[in-house]
Amino acid sequence: GAVVSQHPSWVICKSGTSVKIECRSLDFQATTMFWYRQFPKQSLMLMATSNEGSKATYEQGVEKDKFLINHASLTLSTLTVTSAHPEDSSFYICSATRDRGPGELFFGEGSRLTVL
Amino acid sequence: DAKTTQPTSMDCAEGRAANLPCNHSTISGNEYVYWYRQIHSQGPQYIIHGLKNNETNEMASLIITEDRKSSTLILPHATLRDTAVYYCIVRMDSSYKLIFGSGTRLLVRP
Numbered sequence: 308g309a310v311v312s313q314h315p316s317w318v319i320c321k322s323g324t325s326v327k328i329e330c331r332s333l334d335f336q337a338t339t340m341f342w343y344r345q346f347p348k349q350s351l352m353l354m355a356t357s358n359e360g361s362k363a364t365y366e367q368g369v370e371k372d373k374f375l376i377n378h379a380s381l382t383l384s385t386l387t388v389t390s391a392h393p394e395d396s397s398f399y400i401c402s403a404t405r406d407r408g409p410g411e412l413f414f415g416e417g418s419r420l421t422v423l
Numbered sequence: 424d425a426k427t428t429q430p431t432s433m434d435c436a437e438g439r440a441a442n443l444p445c446n447h448s449t450i451s452g453n454e455y456v457y458w459y460r461q462i463h464s465q466g467p468q469y470i471i472h473g474l475k476n477n478e479t480n481e482m483a484s485l486i487i488t489e490d491r492k493s494s495t496l497i498l499p500h501a502t503l504r505d506t507a508v509y510y511c512i513v514r515m516d517s518s519y520k521l522i523f524g525s526g527t528r529l530l531v532r533p
Contacts, residue, residue, distance in 0.1 A: 341520065
C-alpha cells in the first residue's frame with residue numbers, strides 16, 4: 308500500500324490565490340522530503356528539499372517566496388503555491404525516505420494543480 | 424551526481440523480456456544505480472537499485488557491467504501494465520536526492 312500520501316489529488320483555483328498541497332509519510336518518520344514539479348510530457352524536476360524543523364533548500368531557479376515549504380513534523384511537509392498563475396499549473400509530486408543509507412525513496416501519488 | 428543516458432523510447436511484445444539499457448560512464452565508486460518507473464499521471468514507483476552486483480527482485484533484474492559504466496534493467500515477462508516511462512538514476516549513498524533524466528518510454532505491445 309501507499310506509504311506516502313498527497314492531498315489533494317487535484318485542485319483547480321483562480322489566478323492570484325494560494326494553494327496548499329500536503330505530503331504525509333503514513334507509517335514512517337521522514338526527516339527529509341522532496342518536492343518535484345512535472346510539466347506535460349516532461350521529466351520530474353526537483354524543486355526543493357524539505358527538512359524537518361529547518362528551512363527548505365531550494366534548487367537553482369526555484370523561487371522560495373513563490374513556493375513556500377513547511378516541514379513542521381516528521382510525517383508532514385506542505386508546499387504552498389502563493390499567488391498562483393496559469394504557468395504554475397503542473398503536476399506536483401513529493402517523496403520521502405525512511406532509510407538511512409541507500410534506501411528507496413517513496414513517492415506520493417502527485418497533485419495536479421490547474422490555475423485558471 | 425553522475426549523468427545517465429537512456430534511449431528515448433522502446434517497445435516489446437507482451438510476454439517477452441524487456442531490456443532497458445542505461446549508460447552512466449561517469450559514475451563514481453560510492454554511487455548507486457536506481458531504477459524507477461512512472462505510469463501516466465502517477466508518482467514514480469521504485470523498481471530496483473544496485474551498486475556493483477547484479478540484483479533481482481519480484482519486479483525486475485538489474486545487470487551492472489563490471490566497470491559499472493552501464494546497466495540494464497530486465498523485465499522478464501513484460502505485460503501491458505508495464506507500459507511506462509523508466510528512469511535510470513545514479514545517486515550517492517549519502518544523498519537522498521534523485522535527479523531525473525528524460526527516461527525511456529516503454530511501450531508493451533499486445
